[in-house]
Amino acid sequence: MSNLSLDKSKSRVIVIGAGIGGLTAGALLAHKGYSVLILDQALVPGGCASTFKRSGFTFDVGATQVAGLEPGGIHHRIFSELAIDLPEATPCDPACAVYLPGEVTPINVWRDPEKWQAERQRQFPGSEPFWQLMATLFAASWEFQGRDPVLPPRNLWDLWQLAQAVRPSTLITVPFTLFTVGDALRLYGLGSDQRLRTFLDLQLKLYSQVNADETALLYAATALSVSQLPQGLFHLQGSMQVLSDRLVEALERDGGKLLMRHTVEHIKVESGKATAVVIRNQKTGEVWTEATDHVVANVAVQNLVQLLGQAPPGYKHRVEKLPQASGAFVVYLGVDASAIPPECPPHLQFMYDANGPIGENNSLFVSVSHPGDGRAPDGKATIIASSFVDPAPWWSTDNYSLLKQKYTDEAIARLAQYFYLKPETIIHQEAATPRTFAHYTARDRGIVGGIGQRIPTFGPFGFANRTPINHLWLVGDSTHPGEGTAGVSYSALTVVRQIEALK
Numbered sequence: 001m002s003n004l005s006l007d008k009s010k011s012r013v014i015v016i017g018a019g020i021g022g023l024t025a026g027a028l029l030a031h032k033g034y035s036v037l038i039l040d041q042a043l044v045p046g047g048c049a050s051t052f053k054r055s056g057f058t059f060d061v062g063a064t065q066v067a068g069l070e071p072g073g074i075h076h077r078i079f080s081e082l083a084i085d086l087p088e089a090t091p092c093d094p095a096c097a098v099y100l101p102g103e104v105t106p107i108n109v110w111r112d113p114e115k116w117q118a119e120r121q122r123q124f125p126g127s128e129p130f131w132q133l134m135a136t137l138f139a140a141s142w143e144f145q146g147r148d149p150v151l152p153p154r155n156l157w158d159l160w161q162l163a164q165a166v167r168p169s170t171l172i173t174v175p176f177t178l179f180t181v182g183d184a185l186r187l188y189g190l191g192s193d194q195r196l197r198t199f200l201d202l203q204l205k206l207y208s209q210v211n212a213d214e215t216a217l218l219y220a221a222t223a224l225s226v227s228q229l230p231q232g233l234f235h236l237q238g239s240m241q242v243l244s245d246r247l248v249e250a251l252e253r254d255g256g257k258l259l260m261r262h263t264v265e266h267i268k269v270e271s272g273k274a275t276a277v278v279i280r281n282q283k284t285g286e287v288w289t290e291a292t293d294h295v296v297a298n299v300a301v302q303n304l305v306q307l308l309g310q311a312p313p314g315y316k317h318r319v320e321k322l323p324q325a326s327g328a329f330v331v332y333l334g335v336d337a338s339a340i341p342p343e344c345p346p347h348l349q350f351m352y353d354a355n356g357p358i359g360e361n362n363s364l365f366v367s368v369s370h371p372g373d374g375r376a377p378d379g380k381a382t383i384i385a386s387s388f389v390d391p392a393p394w395w396s397t398d399n400y401s402l403l404k405q406k407y408t409d410e411a412i413a414r415l416a417q418y419f420y421l422k423p424e425t426i427i428h429q430e431a432a433t434p435r436t437f438a439h440y441t442a443r444d445r446g447i448v449g450g451i452g453q454r455i456p457t458f459g460p461f462g463f464a465n466r467t468p469i470n471h472l473w474l475v476g477d478s479t480h481p482g483e484g485t486a487g488v489s490y491s492a493l494t495v496v497r498q499i500e501a502l503k
């Protein structure tokens with residue numbers, strides 16, 4: 001509508017989606033003087049990193065822990081550039097307590113590197129050479145990443161950014177480009193260490209969506225090392241929503257606009273260039289076309305193809321050929337504090353049947369609130385347990401409610417092996433399935449987390465921020481998968497630099 005129109009005296013940017021990727025890109029561009037309009041179909045910004053409130057509890061929808069808050073970390077860098085305060089946060093230590101099938105004491109992934117080294121040497125005797133390789137590759141990859149390479153490059157400018165980030169120290173990673181974690185385990189004679197493999201499968205699946213045999217080694221080096229100092233994982237004070245709220249503040253301070261409950265239905269392309277989007281106001285049903293100089297799509301790449309209608313055939317084909325992405329099943333519990341065992345770590349991971357799958361409730365990633373963190377009233381707590389699931393059955397079943405109830409009961413029964421969960425301690429319970437995620441985040445079939453980090457789709461072989469259509473940019477976890485809010489912020493930063501380079 002004309003009263004919502006962008007300021008034509010400036011370069012105009014429409015951002016589709018107010019996830020952390022879209023908000024970060026929008027806030028940075030507004031700060032640099034662009035006329036920015038962010039549209040989101042949901043009620044609240046933040047997408048998979050937003051929250052909802054029930055019976056006095058605040059639940060984080062998806063993301064519960066944050067990387068990149070340390071000095072030099074990606075959120076830290078972006079918040080400094082935007083001159084907004086970083087949210088208050090406590091470091092997670094251990095980052096995770098992992099319970100393998102049939103075991104009653106956890107493997108604690110400590111924040112202190114030496115403590116973690118001692119723990120893993122005790123837990124997995126003989127595996128240290130593998131971990132040392134991971135540490136070496138991580139050090140080189142992290143420095144490389146810190147120099148803001150553009151990966152994968154799609155034109156000469158991108159290639160130049162990539163070349164400038166390479167140093168002699170980066171070259172150590174090159175021979176391992178086509179290695180999986182499974183290959184590295186075999187290299188060190190650890191291929192048949194089932195316990196180590198289960199631990200790695202569990203931890204890697206959280207990030208890469210695939211197990212150790214399939215996960216690209218260079219990707220795994222970061223995923224397995226980022227929870228130790230000087231990096232680390234953090235639990236935000238208040239809730240995850242604070243991250244989005246701060247970005248919205250910066251956006252609006254710098255003249256940008258955010259419209260919730262507005263769905264982008266189509267991206268218009270003329271002569272190979274994105275020129276406008278078709279917007280539907282969900283409250284009034286009004287539909288209009290808004291012209292723009294750039295479109296930043298903070299959507300899954302599968303959604304991007306749908307929004308284009310006529311996507312370039314090669315791009316469309318590549319998206320259609322992607323292996324099935326994961327969905328998530330999440331149980332949100334508001335409980336009496338007596339349900340939580342003493343000294344309970346903030347994040348735990350459980351696997352139940354050693355022969356069962358990773359995911360599908362056979363493994364649960366659990367986040368527990370702590371007193372005073374803003375998520376539960378005094379004397380109460382929140383428990384959020386998630387599991388990767390195949391989204392397909394959730395769409396094909398003719399008894400969705402029954403399937404949801406079955407998963408909910410099963411997850412609570414499994415959680416009750418650790419927490420004291422009885423009718424008298426559970427105050428609120430609720431679950432989200434791929435259908436729920438599709439509804440609230442508009443992600444195709446409710447897929448989450450991005451694209452599995454196998455060799456053909458990781459880093460240099462992944463989806464680029466630069467799409468085959470001029471002035472159409474992709475931000476979010478399809479381009480930086482599995483690294484959560486930190487990864488999508490990095491994707492936003494790259495797009496902002498690419499747009500700026502066109503000036």
Ligand SMILES: Cc1cc2nc3c(=O)[nH]c(=O)nc-3n(C[C@H](O)[C@H](O)[C@H](O)COP(=O)(O)OP(=O)(O)OC[C@H]3O[C@@H](n4cnc5c(N)ncnc54)[C@H](O)[C@@H]3O)c2cc1C
Pocket residue numbers: 016017018019020021022039040041042045046047048049061062063064065066067262263264265298299303328330386440441442443448449475476477478482483484485486488
């Ligand atoms: C269960 C679960 C647990 C997780 N745990 C962690 C964790 O602990 N730490 C971590 O860092 N990450 C975690 N993640 C991942 C993290 O939440 C995501 O990677 C990240 O938040 C994705 O951000 P995004 O900006 O790419 O997209 P999204 O969060 O998906 O945001 C996209 C936004 O676009 C909007 N949108 C989509 N299509 C349209 C359209 N056509 N028109 C208008 N609006 C549209 C949606 O409403 C949504 O708000 C978890 C994810 C899940 C599901």
